[in-house]
Amino acid sequence: MAPVLGLNPGMSAITPAFADEAPNGLKWRHGVSTFGEIKYPADFKRYDYVNPDAPKGGVARLFELGTYDSFNMVVAGFKGTVASGVGRIYDSLMDASSDEPDTYYGTLAEAAAFPDDFSYVIYRLRAGARWHDGKLITPEDVVFSFGALKTNSPMFSSYYRHIEKAEQIGERDIKFTFDSPGNRELPMITGQLVVLPKHWWEGIDAQGNKRDITATTLEPPLGSGPYRIKEFAAGRSLVLERVKDYWGKDNPNAVGQNNFDELRYEFFRDDTVGREALKADQFDWYSERSAKEWSVAYDVPAVRDGRLIKELFPVRNQGRMQGWVFNLRRPKFADARLRRAFNYAFDFEEMNRVLSSGVYHRDSSYFDGIPDLMASGLPEGLELQILETVRDKVPPDVFTAPYKDPVGGDPEAVRSNLREATRLLKEAGFEIRDRKLVDSSGQPFTVEILGASADPGMERIALFYKPSLERLGITVNLRPVDIVQLQNRLRDFDFELTTTVWGQSISPGNEERDFFGSQAADRPGSRNLAGIKNPAVDAIIERIIFAKSRAEQVAASKALDRVLLWNFYCVPHFNYDQQRYVRWDRFNHPDLLPKYGVSGFPNLWWYDAAKAAKLKGS
Known part of the structure; x- marks a missing residue:
């Protein structure tokens, strides 16, 4: 998610007594x-949620999925894969x-x-x-x-x-x-x-070559932040060391933070290997994304005796939509009725029960997790006024029906959903021949799901989804790729169906252009993976950006949400309002963690020597 700021004219910030006027x-x-x-x-002097007396020292070892081949964040998303943690040097x-x-x-x-x-x-x-x-x-x-x-x-x-x-x-x-x-x-x-x-x-490197900010590089860059690069093994690890004479250490927004002497990033090609490495104490902190693995993967002595801690932290500062996104640059996905049929084929309720112990709720909004911004019921008030300005450019259902995802979970509901999917496909010009779905020219309809194999959790979900699509006559291929291949193909929009996440802030704005705007649709590396080119979407995004009040921003966000949902640009997945973490008990944190900081790790935490010694002796 891109962090976003705004200031309403009638909502002035406190003005300090600087020596001169601006x-x-x-x-x-x-x-x-x-x-x-x-x-x-x-x-x-400091934020209320920090411990100003937090001790400095120790090491925090962090898990990272994937690899890297560059420290140049300027061309990230376009050239090379930038190492996690590099942003901390600036x-x-x-x-x-x-x-x-x-x-x-x-x-x-x-x-x-x-x-x-x-x-x-x-x-x-x-x-x-x-x-x-x-x-x-x-x-x-x-x-x-x-x-x-x-x-x-x-x-x-x-x-x-x-x-x-x-x-x-x-x-x-x-x-x-x-x-x-x-x-x-x-x-x-x-x-x-x-x-x-x-x-x-603009200077010269150790080999006498002029540096090039448009190229990838593994030369550790000069920074100004609380950490600098100490050492690295290309693609496998990165060690940052705390800058003890950091110029900003006494700034109010730095006091009590950046407490570790070293941050060690360990890169793994998949989560399965990473979980085993965690249990073997090869790193300290892991964000567990799989509900199934959270339930079954940690029945080990270290968890039972409290050395390895499982902990949930509430997420209050962000919304999101996760789903299988269609590449609209491919003509085969042009018809919204076909895209909607894909949604009817996804039995979320059964998938949630079988694969995730029923802990998730289904995404029903592109702002899921921020209730103020989620479209609900029928549009009214200012939201309706905004939608009226694009009435001729949006599906009629935007005005007449609340958006709802199909509900499965039992055989009769599944059959009913598949019948509706078949009806939609027929209406869009498809038919079944020899148990295969074919288009109006008689060509079989196939779909490739990209990237599931790069994430075992997503692979399980894709394998669950595949038979339902095949019942509609669709030939489904799961394309195996590693993380690097996946990043390169997504950067070039070389996919048919893939998983993505659109993260949203409490105050949406200019980043919506990069998520959903027409100008971003054909720009390599943009976050408009779907390739959306919709004048109604563009117009509503401008209303969000140029909103003159919070009420207008909220109404325009709901309008955007409703238009995106009724165009069926993705098959919604699921969400969870807490973040799961597993950590070795050698750290401590302030009693009061910030409302919008989730766990606050590693910025607000510190190395606890007494706990670490106890772990070492156990």
Whole structure:
């Protein structure tokens, strides 16, 4: 999910008493928020949810699925696979608080200022911010970073496309100018900018070659953040070490955090091997995605005696839709009735019972997990007004019927759903010949499900789904690929049906263009995997982005949700409102974890020497 910021005109953030006014008579802000006055004042010392006395030291070993071949995050998603953890070596202009929804405070920037029409933003850098080589971070670095990301990153070229330019306007001030007023997110999106060292990227490497920010590299980059790369084994492991003289260690949004001396990322090709490695104490912390494995895979002595802990953490800060997504670039999926038939063939209830012990609920929204944004019932009020503006471009059912996924779970319901799927297919011009589904030209209909073999959990679900599709006469192939092949094929949109997840923030905005917008549909590496090109979707996304109030943002989000659902761009999977973690008991955390931080690991946790010694002696 892309984090998103916004500030409504009538919801002003607390303004600190800076020594001077910002340019053009504006006032400096030390923090900004979507939802009103921010919690922490200008002189705050730390977040409430941290332990300011947390001891520094120890090692945290982290599991990562897959591999990597680059440390250059600028071309991530387009060239190479970037190692997890690399982002920790950099600072951004602002960072998010975890006990407020969509509220950010200055990191590299000490303050921001922007006019009431949101036509530009000015950031002022902190005077003491510096790179790990001791050089000061300058406005030139910020301008360089913006240009590098917007020009070379498929994701950021879309995310920043309404930011026309960045320019230095003072000793420590940078102005970002937007292509039009009214986009209240843009000043804050700019604050998420990760700043890169211009002098390093334009310099020479140890072999005397000029560095190239448009190419993959395994040369450890220069950073400014709380960690730096210590060592690595390409594709297999990465070790970050804490920067003990980190320039920002006393910043309010860093106190009590970044407590481990080392973060060790261990890369595994699949979860099955990873689980066994965890139980053998080869790493410390694992996010368990499978309900079945959570139930059956950890009946081991270390769990029974409390050395290896299973723990659930509530998820309150994000929504999502997970499902099998159709590649609409393939003409075979052009008819929404065919796509809907695929949904009728998925017996979620039986799959949930057999494979997942019944713990999941089915995704019924592209904002599942954020009730305020989920479409329900029939549209009314402002949502209905928004939908009326695109009435001629959306399915009629948007206005006349609440969206509901088919319900299975027993033989009669399954038969009824398959009959409805058959009816839809016939209506779309398909028929059964010799027990095979054929199109109007007599060609058999086949579908390839890509990527299931790269994830054993998804493979089980695909194997469960396959016989139901075959009962409709559809020939189904499961294409085995490894993680790297999967990433490359998805980057080039080389698939028919695959699994994806669209993550959503509490305050949706510009990222919706990259998820569902027409301009992203044919851009390699974009997150519009489905290839959606729908003028109604585009128009509603603009209503979300240019909403003048939270009420309008909510109404437009519900309208978007409803239009996406009724176009059947995916076969919805399932969701769970808690995150499952398994960890070795050698760590500790603050008594009160933040509402929007899930587990807070590893940022807020610390190494507990007494617990570690007890583990070692057991």
